[in-house]
Amino acid sequence: MAQTPSDFLRLVIGKQVHVKLNSNVDYKGILVCLDGYMNLVLENTEEYVNGQLKNKYGDAFVRGNNVLYISATSTSQT
Template sequence: MSTGGGGGGAVKTPSDFLKSIRGRPVVVKLNSGVDYRGILACLDGYMNIAMEQTEEYVNGQLKNKYGDAFIRGNNVLYISTSKRTLTDDA
């Protein structure tokens, strides 16, 4: 059994993951298929998400750029860390 600690086999909960990605680039996919990419500012227990430097992608195409954005949790399909930085598309 793993009790946490510094080992690589430590069990992480979804809550641990979400706390660890605050302030990092993320991709938020909505139920509608639209992606929002930006910096995760904060989120709450309902998965309401606040993002900074947000970009909206529809069918893989950049549609809009927003400074700050708020996404209501019931629209979120998933949230993922982004493998690339926001400036890679420029």
């Protein structure tokens, strides 16, 4: 069980995550890595706008200052 946000992020590397941006855009994909600024790299990424799938990307880079939250998801939710 994760004790801190950093522990949680270490636990979800390599797993499916849901990333919500300040702009209300959502990304779902596999978290490959992140840095101290919360910049993220995702694989098999899907972009959702207003709940509608808009794009699919092989790899995506998300700048950390745009991230509202990151949550773990199960693979059945994508």
